[in-house]
Amino acid sequence: MSRLLVARRYAKVLLDLGEKAGKAKETGQELDRIAALVESNADLNRLALSPLVTPKRKSEVFDAVLTAANASDLLRRFFKVVAEAGRLDCAMAIRQAFHELADARAGIVEAKVASAQPLSESQAQALSQALAKRTGKTIRLAFRQDPSLIGGLRVQVGSTVLDASLRGKLAQIKQQLLTV
Secondary structure (H helix, E strand, C coil), rough: CCCCHHHHHHHHHHHHHHHCCCHHHHHHHHHHHHHHHHEEEEEEEHHCCCCCCCCCHHHHHHHHHHHHHHCCCCHHHHHHHHHHCCCHHHHHHHHHHHHHHHHHHHHHEEEEEEECCCCCCCHHHHHHHHHHHHHHHHHEEEEEEEEHHEEEEEEEEEEEEEEEEEHHHHHHHHHHHHHH
16 A cells, blocks of 8 residues: 555544544644654654564654653554554655645645745735635645746646746747647
C-alpha cells in the first residue's frame, strides 16, 4: 500500500477522533508542534525512519518524547498505534493529509498563486473573492514570486490551472503563429 494512502487513512482516523472530542483544530495544531519537534531533532527523525529499530522500541521512545512535550492523550495513543504498526515513517505525510482532510471538511481550498511581481493586499483580496465565487469554497492563497512569468499571474486550484501570465499569452500567440 502506498505511503500516501496509508497516511490518508491514519489522518482520517485522527481527524475523526479530534472532531469527536471537539478538538479537531487543537489536534491539528498539536500535530504541527510534534512534527516540528521531530523534524528539528535529527536523532528522532532517524529513529522514525530506521528499519533497524523495532516498532515496540520506537513506540516507547516516542511515548517518552510526547509525554515530555506535554502531548495530549489522544496524540500519544495515536502515535503509539502508528509506531507499533511500523508506520512512523509516514508521520509527516499523516500531518499533511490531516490538514488536507480538515480543510476539505471545512470547505477550504488552497490556491497556489505565482506572480511576476508581489500582489498588493487589495489585489490578493480581490483574487481570493473571485476564486471563492468561482469555486463556491473558502480560498486560502499561497503566494510565490516567479519572474519568468514576465507579467500577470498563474493560479492553480486543485487540478485546475488558470494562466493569466504574459509568458502564457506569448506561448499562445507563438502556437497560433506556428499553426498558420
